[in-house]
Amino acid sequence: MKLRATAVMLMLCAGAAGAQTVHKCTADGKVTYTEQPCPGGTVIAVPDAPAADKSAAAELKRAKKQADALEKERHKREAADERENAAASRVAAARHQKCEKLRLDKKWADEDLRRVQPQHEERARIKAQRAADKLKLSCGS
Incomplete structure (x- = not known):
C-alpha cells in the first residue's frame, strides 16, 4: 500500500511538469504505474499542475517571516x-x-x-x- 501511494505521488509530481499519461498495470496481483502502455492496463490522465499563485507565495513568505520573528522572541x-x-x-x-x-x-x-x-x-x-x-x-x- 505504501509503495502504491509513493508511486502515485511520484507520477503526480511528474505530471506537474506537464500533462502526461500514466498507465496502471496489474501483473501477478501487483499494481504498477508506468509511462509505457501495458497489456490490459488502464490509462490514467494526469492533469496539469495548477498555476503558481503569487499571493500564496507572498503569504508563505510573510508567514515564514512571522514564524522566524516568533522563534527569535521565544529564544530571547x-x-x-x-x-x-x-x-x-x-x-x-x-x-x-x-x-x-x-x-x-x-x-x-x-x-x-x-x-x-x-x-x-x-x-x-x-x-x-x-x-x-x-x-x-x-x-x-
Whole structure:
C-alpha cells in the first residue's frame, strides 16, 4: 500500500511538469504505474499542475517571516528565563549557606553554654540566645 501511494505521488509530481499519461498495470496481483502502455492496463490522465499563485507565495513568505520573528522572541524569553533561574539558584545557594553557618554558630554557642564555668554562664547563655535569634530571624528555624 505504501509503495502504491509513493508511486502515485511520484507520477503526480511528474505530471506537474506537464500533462502526461500514466498507465496502471496489474501483473501477478501487483499494481504498477508506468509511462509505457501495458497489456490490459488502464490509462490514467494526469492533469496539469495548477498555476503558481503569487499571493500564496507572498503569504508563505510573510508567514515564514512571522514564524522566524516568533522563534527569535521565544529564544530571547528562554535565555532570560535561564538567566533568571540561574540568579535565583545563586540566591538560594547563598541563603542556604548563610543558614548553615548560623546553625553551626548556634550549635557551638549551645555547646559552649553546656561546658562553661559557672562565673561565665550568663555571658554564654546570652551568646547562645543571640545565635538562636539570628538563626530564627534569617532562616525561620
